[in-house]
Amino acid sequence: NKNPLFTSYDAYYFARWAKEKARGTYKAGKVDPLKYVPDNYITENMTYPSPIPMQSWLAGEISKVFSVPVEKVALYFTALSVLFVIPVLLHFYSCELPITGLGTALLGSLSLIYLIRTSLMRFDTDNLNLFFPFLIGALLYRSLKSKKPYLFVVLAGISTELYYWWYEHPNLILAIFVVYGILAIYEERKEGLKKLAVYGVLS
Numbered sequence: 001n002k003n004p005l006f007t008s009y010d011a012y013y014f015a016r017w018a019k020e021k022a023r024g025t026y027k028a029g030k031v032d033p034l035k036y037v038p039d040n041y042i043t044e045n046m047t048y049p050s051p052i053p054m055q056s057w058l059a060g061e062i063s064k065v066f067s068v069p070v071e072k073v074a075l076y077f078t079a080l081s082v083l084f085v086i087p088v089l090l091h092f093y094s095c096e097l098p099i100t101g102l103g104t105a106l107l108g109s110l111s112l113i114y115l116i117r118t119s120l121m122r123f124d125t126d127n128l129n130l131f132f133p134f135l136i137g138a139l140l141y142r143s144l145k146s147k148k149p150y151l152f153v154v155l156a157g158i159s160t161e162l163y164y165w166w167y168e169h170p171n172l173i174l175a176i177f178v179v180y181g182i183l184a185i186y187e188e189r190k191e192g193l194k195k196l197a198v199y200g201v202l203s
Contacts, residue, residue: 088138132162135159136160
């Protein structure tokens with residue numbers, strides 16, 4: 001077997017589900033007898049995830065279409081980890097802070113813990129766990145500053161759905177929108193105070 005070996009524990013779960021997706025044997029919500037192999041303990045949650053995790057779905061579809069082993073597909077998934085620099089650079093560029101954006105992108109890319117968590121063959125959720133929050137944050141920020149905020153809100157909503165499919169941690173989604181709600185109230189109050197100040201000066 002010339003396929004590369006995985007370097008994280010969870011990678012084997014995602015890879016097996018990807019292979020079953022490619023073979024058409026994945027049964028969302030049904031009993032998964034291999035769920036806790038090699039530990040072999042039994043719980044009530046021995047079922048296939050429903051829906052199938054995004055990384056398993058993507059790898060399975062790519063493997064099926066191009067007839068490439070899932071292990072080799074997973075090897076190239078490492079490249080996804082650098083995608084977070086795109087929303088970072090675009091956000092700071094729109095704020096007229098390109099040097100700050102470049103510094104933030106470099107700092108994140110070269111962070112030791114991020115390099116470890118996104119190393120080769122770590123077929124796991126870490127590869128896009130910076131991309132989605134930065135993208136959602138940048139879109140929501142633009143919605144507060146734009147004269148047509150609904151487009152950015154819709155794009156943020158779509159990105160949030162994808163992020164939940166990717167990572168499935170609703171508490172993170174809640175935190176994002178709690179902060180957004182606070183900022184929206186602040187921006188509204190700030191605009192109200194500006195109008196009040198202008199009215200006072202004109203009077």
